[in-house]
Amino acid sequence: MLRSLTVLLCFASPVRADVNDYADTFVGRGYALLATSAQMLSDGARADCSPDALKPIFFSTYDAWIAVSHFQFGPVEDRNLALAMTFWPDPKDRVGKAITRLSVAQDPVVDDPDLFAEVSVAAQGFTALERVLFDPQSGPDYACRLIQAIAAEIARNSALIHADWAEFSELMRTAGAPENTRFQSTDEVTRALYTSLSVGLEFLHHQRLGRPLGTFERPRPRRAEARRSGRAQQHVELSLIALNILSIHLGGGDAPRTYAAFEDALDRVRALDDPAFAGVAEPQARLRLESLQRSVRDIQEAAEDEIGARLGISAGFNALDGD
Amino acid sequence: MTHRRDVLAGLGALPFLTSASWADLGKPVAGSGARTAGGQDVFVGLCAQGNMTFEVPLPARGHAAAAHPKFAELVAIARRPGAFSKVIECSSGRILHVLNAPVGRHFYGHAAFSVDGQHLFTTENDIETGEGRIGVWDRSLRYARVGEFSSGGIGPHEVILLSSGALAVANGGIRTHPDSGREALNLATMRANLTILSQSGEILNQAFLPQAERLNSVRHIAEGPDDAILCGLQWQGDLFETPSLLALFDPQAGLYPIPVSDTLLRKLKGYIGSVAALGDTGFAASAPRGNRILSVSQAGEVFAEHKSEDACGIARLGSGKALVTNGLGQVMELSSGRLETVQSVPLRFDNHLIAL
Numbered sequence: 001m002l003r004s005l006t007v008l009l010c011f012a013s014p015v016r017a018d019v020n021d022y023a024d025t026f027v028g029r030g031y032a033l034l035a036t037s038a039q040m041l042s043d044g045a046r047a048d049c050s051p052d053a054l055k056p057i058f059f060s061t062y063d064a065w066i067a068v069s070h071f072q073f074g075p076v077e078d079r080n081l082a083l084a085m086t087f088w089p090d091p092k093d094r095v096g097k098a099i100t101r102l103s104v105a106q107d108p109v110v111d112d113p114d115l116f117a118e119v120s121v122a123a124q125g126f127t128a129l130e131r132v133l134f135d136p137q138s139g140p141d142y143a144c145r146l147i148q149a150i151a152a153e154i155a156r157n158s159a160l161i162h163a164d165w166a167e168f169s170e171l172m173r174t175a176g177a178p179e180n181t182r183f184q185s186t187d188e189v190t191r192a193l194y195t196s197l198s199v200g201l202e203f204l205h206h207q208r209l210g211r212p213l214g215t216f217e218r219p220r221p222r223r224a225e226a227r228r229s230g231r232a233q234q235h236v237e238l239s240l241i242a243l244n245i246l247s248i249h250l251g252g253g254d255a256p257r258t259y260a261a262f263e264d265a266l267d268r269v270r271a272l273d274d275p276a277f278a279g280v281a282e283p284q285a286r287l288r289l290e291s292l293q294r295s296v297r298d299i300q301e302a303a304e305d306e307i308g309a310r311l312g313i314s315a316g317f318n319a320l321d322g323d
Numbered sequence: 324m325t326h327r328r329d330v331l332a333g334l335g336a337l338p339f340l341t342s343a344s345w346a347d348l349g350k351p352v353a354g355s356g357a358r359t360a361g362g363q364d365v366f367v368g369l370c371a372q373g374n375m376t377f378e379v380p381l382p383a384r385g386h387a388a389a390a391h392p393k394f395a396e397l398v399a400i401a402r403r404p405g406a407f408s409k410v411i412e413c414s415s416g417r418i419l420h421v422l423n424a425p426v427g428r429h430f431y432g433h434a435a436f437s438v439d440g441q442h443l444f445t446t447e448n449d450i451e452t453g454e455g456r457i458g459v460w461d462r463s464l465r466y467a468r469v470g471e472f473s474s475g476g477i478g479p480h481e482v483i484l485l486s487s488g489a490l491a492v493a494n495g496g497i498r499t500h501p502d503s504g505r506e507a508l509n510l511a512t513m514r515a516n517l518t519i520l521s522q523s524g525e526i527l528n529q530a531f532l533p534q535a536e537r538l539n540s541v542r543h544i545a546e547g548p549d550d551a552i553l554c555g556l557q558w559q560g561d562l563f564e565t566p567s568l569l570a571l572f573d574p575q576a577g578l579y580p581i582p583v584s585d586t587l588l589r590k591l592k593g594y595i596g597s598v599a600a601l602g603d604t605g606f607a608a609s610a611p612r613g614n615r616i617l618s619v620s621q622a623g624e625v626f627a628e629h630k631s632e633d634a635c636g637i638a639r640l641g642s643g644k645a646l647v648t649n650g651l652g653q654v655m656e657l658s659s660g661r662l663e664t665v666q667s668v669p670l671r672f673d674n675h676l677i678a679l
Contacts, residue, residue, distance in 0.1 A: 080586045082586075082589075083585060083586050083589060089561075089563040090563070091561050091563050091564050092564055094585075121585065121586065122585075184664075191632070195632075316611055316612070316614075316632070316633035316650050317358070317633055317650030317671040317672075317673070318596055318611035318633050318634075318635035318649070318650045318672075318673070318674050319594075319611040319612045319614075319633050319650070321386075321402075321596075321611075321635075321673075321674055322505060323386055323402065323403065323432055323480070323505075323542075323674065
């Protein structure tokens with residue numbers, strides 16, 4: 001399952017890579033991989049919409065997205081596509097409600113891609129597709145059309161993201177040039193990337209791990225990300241790898257505590273056999289997940305000290321005021 | 324020096340009050356607390372082009388400040404739960420007076436002057452009961468405390484003077500106790516409200532958000548045309564369940580949340596930092612955690628979002644325009660749906676930019 005990311009990893013030069021190298025190699029290629037894979041997913045759904053036939057390509061396309069989803073700015077943000085790609089966390093079950101609404105009404109909106117692009121984003125992305133592929137559906141014919149519609153929408157959005165990338169990466173490259181209004185200095189690019197790192201780590205700690213962990217008295221296994229397809233553990237590993245690479249570039253290869261903490265967290269997640277994090281409710285497995293969460297906290301602290309401080313970036317003066 | 328002042332006061336002179344006007348200080352249009360690169364807390368005046376017109380040191384990081392309507396005199400309000408607020412003469416930087424919260428009280432971050440500038444109203448916490456209070460201070464009596472009344476709720480944060488002369492108070496609904504810092508002690512029962520009070524404390528109007536938005540704290544407010552008040556909210560529940568972050572008050576219709584798309588809500592991270600009324604073009608609101616400034620129509624529709632990292636301060640700058648400041652030292656101009664940087668200074672601007 002990790003093959004796609006391993007391919008990307010081969011391009012990693014361990015030290016002294018600058019942020020544009022990072023963007024081209026990991027984000028640019030990552031988007032290309034996503035677009036290609038998503039097109040295969042859509043084509044595959046048209047050829048055979050049975051869940052069993054589609055699951056393998058669903059998994060690899062989802063992998064491709066998770067590997068780049070920490071990159072918070074650029075085409076995804078400009079086109080407001082983050083939620084359309086994955087609608088999670090979803091405490092109010094908006095995804096379930098949106099899918100049920102379409103299915104109960106047998107809404108023909110699924111047959112027209114332009115109209116489907118206008119339905120609730122909760123029904124459009126990987127989270128919705130997972131639901132239809134892994135939860136029993138009442139009407140197989142409508143479920144098939146819905147699967148095809150969602151797969152086509154994922155392909156379309158992935159293609160848009162990839163198509164916009166060339167222009168956006170040029171803006172990153174020419175930061176500080178007089179005509180560049182998007183990035184007035186290279187510092188702004190670095191700052192945006194550092195934000196992606198810190199927000200990505202926080203998302204790992206608070207949401208991907210924190211949400212299912214809940215409290216000791218009240219663990220919340222049903223809140224785990226992508227639990228239906230058993231991908232919660234996989235998402236943690238993929239995002240750790242992606243963020244680790246970003247930290248290597250931002251830290252110029254010289255942030256030893258950060259890298260060691262990443263290694264520790266990766267060791268811990270790879271030692272798990274708890275694909276949907278159901279173990280949060282069992283004492284032994286829970287301990288392992290709590291240790292993993294603590295190791296993510298260690299990464300956060302080390303990255304703040306070693307990378308953020310060196311770049312002269314501290315957390316928001318106003319954002320943290322809380323008043 | 325102190326002796327001489329006391330003597331002069333005894334003679335009826337008032338050197339404790341500023342006589343310089345704001346115009347004497349280089350015509351600032353707005354002012355904000357800020358922290359310098361060296362870590363000194365200051366208050367600075369900004370002209371319309373974003374340049375600094377004056378800078379005075381502050382003894383600690385403030386939250387908001389109340390500017391005297393006429394004279395270049397400023398009351399820097401302590402961040403909650405501080406018990407001291409300082410009256411600063413902006414021409415010299417001198418601290419003219421210290422406002423001490425009465426025993427058992429602390430300030431809650433904001434204050435407002437009466438139109439004539441004689442009275443100052445401060446939001447406060449009665450620590451023992453958790454009741455919100457409005458303290459009344461008289462400038463002509465060297466800022467003596469001359470009265471107080473109920474704020475109409477728990478955890479009052481921003482107080483503003485309305486065009487009618489009444490006061491509007493954002494009662495955030497959150498009970499805190501200095502012993503536990505800023506920790507919310509009453510989430511199980513919290514309910515924010517917006518209360519309109521006369522200057523003598525009579526409740527003229529009061530409105531609540533719907534029960535489903537019980538965990539939304541009303542914290543910052545701005546008065547627009549037709550007595551409408553925009554409220555900036557802070558959600559205390561699961562961030563991914565945030566129902567709304569802005570609400571519009573109409574004296575007849577009450578307080579109703581402004582619907583915002585899921586996509587935008589998730590970007591805002593449950594937190595609006597300040598709001599301002601811009602005249603005919605509506606309002607602006609800042610979301611420093613979401614790194615965004617929002618343009619809001621008079622009817623309460625978010626019609627534009629602008630990215631700016633850690634942006635929080637907004638002050639009206641003539642009709643339809645505003646100055647915006649952020650924690651990176653950028654001064655920006657917001658006009659007709661565009662946000663442009665006009666100046667960058669080596670300061671971290673604090674939460675609130677006030678119009679002078």
